[in-house]
Every structure is written in C-alpha cells, then in structure tokens.
Amino acid sequence: xxxxxxxxxxxxxxxxxxxxxxxxxxxxxxxxxxxxxxxxxxxxxxxxxxxxxxxxxxxxxxxxxxxxxxxxxxxxxxxxxxxxxxxxxxxxxxxxxxxxxxxxxxxxxxxxxxxxxxxxxxxxxxxxxxxxxxx
Numbered sequence: 244x245x246x247x248x249x250x251x252x253x254x255x256x257x258x259x260x261x262x263x264x265x266x267x268x269x270x271x272x273x274x275x276x277x278x279x280x281x282x283x284x285x286x287x288x289x290x291x292x293x294x295x296x297x298x299x300x301x302x303x304x305x306x307x308x309x310x311x312x313x314x315x316x317x318x319x320x321x322x323x324x325x326x327x328x329x330x331x332x333x334x335x336x337x338x339x340x341x342x343x344x345x346x347x348x349x350x351x352x353x354x355x356x357x358x359x360x361x362x363x364x365x366x367x368x369x370x371x372x373x374x375x376x377x378x
Contacts, residue, residue, distance in 0.1 A: 263309070270309035272328065273320060277306055280324050294323040 280286060288306060292299040305312060305320060312320075321327050344352070 266309040266311065269312070269317070269328075273317065274306055276321075276326065277324065280326075286324075291320065291323045295319055 288302040289299050291297075292302045295302075302320075304310070305316065317328065
C-alpha cells in the first residue's frame with residue numbers, strides 16, 4: 244500500500260523526545276511561577292490543596308516532577324495561584340536557533356573554523372558564549 248499522506252512520518256524517538264520536552268517545559272513554567280508566588284505571597288502547597296479541595300499529596304506530586312498533567316489540572320493549579328498560561332505555537336523553521344553548544348562540540352567547531360581561516364587573519368582561541376537561556 245502506497246503512503247499518500249502529505250506529511251513525513253515522525254520517528255518514535257522524536258515523538259517521545261518532544262513529549263518529554265513539552266512536559267519539562269510546562270513543569271518548569273509552573274514550578275518557577277509557584278516558587279515566585281510562594282516567596283512573594285507566602286503560600287504553600289497546602290494552601291493550594293485547600294483552595295482546590297484536593298489532597299495535599301496530589302499537589303506535591305504535581306509540583307515535584309514532570310508528569311503527564313491534564314490541561315484541566317494545569318488550569319486548576321494556575322487558577323489557584325491567580326494565573327493562567329499563555330500558549331503559542333511556533334513552526335520549527337520560524338524559531339531562533341540557540342547561540343550555544345556543548346563545550347566539547349565548541350572545541351571541535353573552533354578547530355575546524357581555525358583550520359579554514361585565511362592565513363592573513365590571526366588565530367584566536369574559540370570562546371563559546373555563556374548560556375543565557377535554556378531550551
């Protein structure tokens with residue numbers, strides 16, 4: 244049977260990678276917001292549990308490790324904190340590429356760049372940029 248889809252098949256590896264990356268990003272956004280609100284307003288996980296009429300253990304589970312939270316759970320959690328999340332969808336081709344790389348890769352790239360420079364330019368050691376934002 245011939246594949247007539249207009250989309251390219253996505254590998255299982257990519258599917259699992261992007262699912263986990265999405266969970267990690269969402270977890271980071273929620274937990275960092277909770278941490279700032281907890282510090283600013285003095286609220287605790289127990290306060291959230293009481294506000295939502297939920298078991299405190301549930302709140303602890305939500306805020307302890309990335310998991311497959313439902314959109315309802317995310318909404319409830321943020322509602323208790325007086326907030327909501329703003330979603331946006333970006334095409335891969337429209338995203339800015341990060342200006343950072345692992346130090347070992349930076350050395351390899353630096354060696355390749357230095358070897359390909361014209362002889363009239365002084366050779367400088369490659370200094371990778373410091374990481375400014377995680378992806």
